[in-house]
Amino acid sequence: MPLQRQVGEATIIALPDGEGPFFEPRTKAFPTATPDDWRRADETDPASVTAGGDWLLRFRCFAIRLGDRTVVVDAGIGPADSPAAAWAPVPGRLPASLAEVGIDPAEVDTVVLTHLHTDHIGWAMRDGGAFFPNARYLMQQAEIAAIKEHGAPAGPYAIEPLLAAGQLDAIDGEHRLAPGLRVIHTPGHTPGHQSVLLEDGGETVLVTGDLLVHAVQLVTPETAYTHEMDPEVARTTRVAVLRDARAKGATLAVSHLGDPFVTL
Ligand SMILES: [Zn+2]
Structure with a gap:
């Protein structure tokens, strides 16, 4: 069964979508990491390094159930013909992961896409329609603008069909979903x-x-991670948000590490 955590009245559930090796050596992906950084990282997350020293990457989404609300965060690598097929181990298994925990895509009311890289939007759509047919899809305005500017695959794959379906909510900064549940802007990896x-x-x-x-x-x-769009902003955001999370003794629910939950 997928792992889950209880937080007060809410339940957060990890939804595996796939796993596979990263497409370049990890020392290239994180060029400033020192041998001591790697040693501590591998102690912290031993499941993410292969015997040969490669980065073994998970792809996962999360569901949050709170009262009558069902919120999904991120949409994974997607089916065999999704844009992530260029580099990720498609097809993903999010539909099976949802079924295992008894979540029907039709009951999901909100989908928060953390950003619009191809490994986070795969199951946003299926067969040209929304995979979550009754959900509002939340994206930052800054993200939509950046995708349009760069002509990235998320434009035709997700933004345009979701706009046409009337299911896209462009938000600007912080956004409250329910009491105790909110979206916060954490720019750098991408602008939105x-x-x-x-x-x-x-x-x-x-x-x-x-x-x-x-x-x-x-x-x-x-x-720094090589594929961050603005490394300076990404670093500033990460340092500040992780410092704050650590001060609160927060649990992180993470996309790509070996375990879905990391308690600081
Ligand atoms: Zn990612």
Whole structure:
């Protein structure tokens, strides 16, 4: 069964979509990481390094159930013909992961896309329509603008069909979903990157998206990742958000690490 955590009245459930090796050596993906950073990262997250020293990457989404609300955060690598097929181990298995925990895509009321890289939008759509037929899809305005500017695959794959279906909500900065549940803007990895903060009864879970993508950025938050659109902003955001999360003793719900939940 997929792992889950209880936070007050809410339940957060990890939804595996896939796993596979990264397409380039990890020392190239994180060029400033020192041997000591790698040693501490591998101690923290031993499941993410192969015997040969390669980065083994998970792709996962999360569901949050709170009262009558069902919120999904991120949409994974997607089916065999999704845009992530260029580099990720498609097809993903999100539909099976949802079924295992008894979530019907039709009951999902909100889909928060942390950002619009291809490994986070795969199951946003299927066969040209919304995979979650009754959901509002939340994206930052800054993300939509950046995707249009760069002509990225998310434009025709997700933004345009969701707009046509009337299911896209462009938000600007922080956005409250329910009491104790909000979206926060965490830019840098992409301009409109966002994370989801769940707080109840002194407990905090932060669904990070790609605020960090590897444990090397947990042990040394200053560590840059080559595929960040603005490395300086990404570093500033990551250092500040992780410092705040650590001060609260928060649990991180992470996209790409070996375990879905990391308690600081
Ligand atoms: Zn990612």
